[in-house]
Amino acid sequence: MRKAVLICPGRGTYTKTELGSLARFPDRNLLAHFDARRTALNQETLTALDSAATYSVSKHTRGDNASALIYACTLGDSLALQVVEIVAVTGNSMGWYSALACAGALTPQNGFEVVNTMGTLMQQSLIGGQIIHPFLDENWRPNPARRAELLAIAAEITTRPDHTLTLSIDLGGMLVLAGNEAGLKAFEAAVPPEQGRFPMRLANHAAFHTALQAPVAAQGRAALPETLFQQPQKPLIDGRGQIWWPGSTRKAALYDYTLGHQVTEPYDFTAAIRSAAREFAPDLFIIAGPGTTLGGAVAQSLILSHWQGMASKADFQTRQTANPLLVSMGLPEQRALVT
């Protein structure tokens, strides 16, 4: 059986085209349980959100809605996997909560509690925002100097009075920066526009993975007990590239990381993919859940890790065409390869 690393996507992946995704959810009872929990919390059910006639940016991208939606889609996909053996699980940003559940460190129900609670807390406080900008060119050739330059710009901005701007996510060939409005604005003014889209603000996102989230982390720890966590059943790779192994995971440490460091320090998705590649050498990287936007970041992370000698977008595409390395379950033809 082919060995695969499962990758859980983060916020921003449930877009208009994802409406109706939950129709595929393989466990009706579980989905009913999520919906019941949402109803009990006076939140619109996932089923209702997913089957809405039209997609509403203001509604569907809110943290208290998007997080649980993405979680459910991701979990559903992981349950639907066949013909592959999952050797490790990782995720990007909020995808960490999904990864915890997909790896068995949280039951599906407890995973829902964690993700829905954190998504709701983030939305309630909505501190700061995120902006995304590439440091690779359109051919994805590694360019560490440009990355350092962008970080230096952010470091300078954040020294200005009333400005904050720090690294939020290392996302393959992109940097996600986060800060307050002044900081984000200053960055937009400081870098030339690229590829017609960047720098790009992420609507309804807060300054995730920065010190600004410390209050949210504290509320999360108050609302969610350590007893929700258990030993993972699969190796779990976090946003530092650290591997949490079945049997050797200290629950308290996993809890502390999830509701501490993970919330308030930069999330290194590139390192997570690097660890996934180098320490598991899988045949496939499978991106579960809604959307197809994470594929680029995964491919770029592999290039940055010198994986299998790939050094550019063309190298990746050649490899991908010859023998797919990356499967996005959001794409029906690729989904068919693993379900």
Added chain:
Amino acid sequence: MGRSVIVHENFLRRAAARDFPQGAPPSGPLAPEDAVSIYRAACTSRALDRTSREMQRQGKGFYTIGSSGHEGLAAVALALRPTDMAFLHYRDAAFQIARAGQVPGQTIAYDMLLSFAASSEDPISGGRHKVLGSKALNIPPQTSTIASHLPKAVGAAYAIGAAKKNRPEHAELPDDAIVYCSFGDASANHSTAQGAFNAAGWTAYQNLPLPLLFVCEDNGIGISTKTPTGWIANSFKHRPGLKYFHANGLDIFETYRTAQEAAAYVRTRRKPAFLHLKTIRLYGHAGADMPTTYLPREEVEAEEAHDPLLHMVRQLDQSGALPAAQALEIYNDTADRITRIAAEATTRPHLKTAAEVMAAIIPPPRPCKPTNGPSAEARANAFGSDLKQIDEPQIMSRLINWTLTDLMLTHPEIVMMGEDVGRKGGVYGVTQKLTQRFGQARMIDTLLDEQSILGLAIGMAQNGFIPFPEIQFLAYLHNAEDQLRGEAATLPFFSNGQYSNPMVLRIAGLGYQKGFGGHFHNDNSVAVLRDIPGLILACPSNGADAAKMLRECARLAREEQRLVVFLEPIALYPMRDLHTDKDGLWMQRYPAPDETIPFGEVGQHGDGDDLAIVTFGNGNYLSHQALPAITSSGIKTRIIDTRWLSPLPKDALTAATKGCKHILIVDETRHSGGVAEALMAHFHEASPAKLARLTATDSFIATGPAYAATMPSAASITQAAKELCK
């Protein structure tokens, strides 16, 4: 069938059948999750050992010395912190793997396989050698020379205490760190090891902090030679200053508990400890070694029956941490995973050219905070009454002393260590008053052991100090030379420039010392210092040059992380006169503190083009003495002081002798293997001039009236010059 296959199959069969070796039940503070971590590290280590053999069979791996039987070291790793610098025995893969689990984001299996494959992407040596080591994990790579890492472990431990009072800009270790140093049972007998145990004990015995945990991995044998039963325990139980601990390394619960106790003792008491860990050696010494050729088969099989992995499965199962069936699954999954990773790692690129191999001989420069030098007041305080004489001509030893004073004032991270350098101020008075000026913490009177002096310097350099060790006499460098050749010089090479041990080693040497002299104190060979890649050998011939060159040497160490030897000609220390009594021509004024002679710049006296005398050290002095007689015979002469004996400043020498019709090399070192050999070869390649050389004979130096008989003299230089230019 190879022993590695036998051990593997035994494990699979016995773990599945729950047929475990007898042993103590699990007990102590090891948490179940950590016990599983240790077992996982052990499985990874074992799988790497087996894979390295497979890689070698396929021509894709190059070194197979393994850690099988020593996997319990993973438990020691968990009893320490990843910031505790670790100097590892070559059987400590499990230690490194377990430590990698303590530092987020490590890809330890891939990294180690890159090292097995000698890939240029290997993160520790850049494909130069299979070594254990990691910058992120505080594991400097070690050479294979048995026990040669022990003296520097003592130095690094000493440096932790020293940095607490005087933290260098480039310090690496936290104040509460300890140093870890492991080795085998046979290695414990090595004189280098014994010197290090002694130095550690000697230091701790006087209540100086030395937070160092020695771990002796006692598998009872060194290649084929057995360690007498009880030898290690009985040799180390009662060493002064060194506390003895003992554990069975096949029992991870006991090992963890004891290692924790030992580490706590070292950390809180700041004293050295010796942890004696019983291990076994599976599969013989290394790849090609068949233990059954020198040990009875039954004995080999009896050891194999105690495979530490089987003990771990037993204890994990007994403690409830992990059922045996799951442990077996982990073993198999890990083996499979390592095979898959190896398939990728072996596709990665290798070093190809000499330039690529050599790129790490010289470490990269490091940024240093600018310093403005000491204030006038600080200088006045330090120099005291010497300041009154600072504008008067002085002998070389005095000028070196003042230079050291200014350097120590400017750079608080400079420390000196050596025999009698402190209280006495050196046997020739070169370091006089420095203890009063800078205190005992920076002027360390060491015990009488050259390996320990150099080890102290290397270890302190690894924690950001700029050591200026002193070897009292050149003849006594030789029994410690490996600390330079095998250790200090190779560290950047084996760590791809990530680790360095910059220093300026001062050595008093060379001949011509009237009366005292003789080989014991006037050795005239520098051959061992001239073929060490990356090492800079400087040799001044007068006080002003000494001052300016020593400043440059300090800069090379501090900013460029270079390993520098500064060879001080003893006979020139007190030299005042050149031609006649009281002419004072060999004394100089102290050059202003910002004056230096750049690395590779040669000295030139005169510009005659009939003859260039190329020389250094005492030869420069003697050539100046000979100069009037040579010029009066009509030979227009210049004298070139080479100054830098390794690497030779070839371009500068070529430029300085350009247009000269004759070149006479005057070399006070021996005819064979002396500096003149290299100079002759160079000028032969680079200059059309007619060449001749005058060297010392292939002899040791006598004491008494014949002290200079074997070496060039002013008269023989004059004669050689006239003959060459005839």
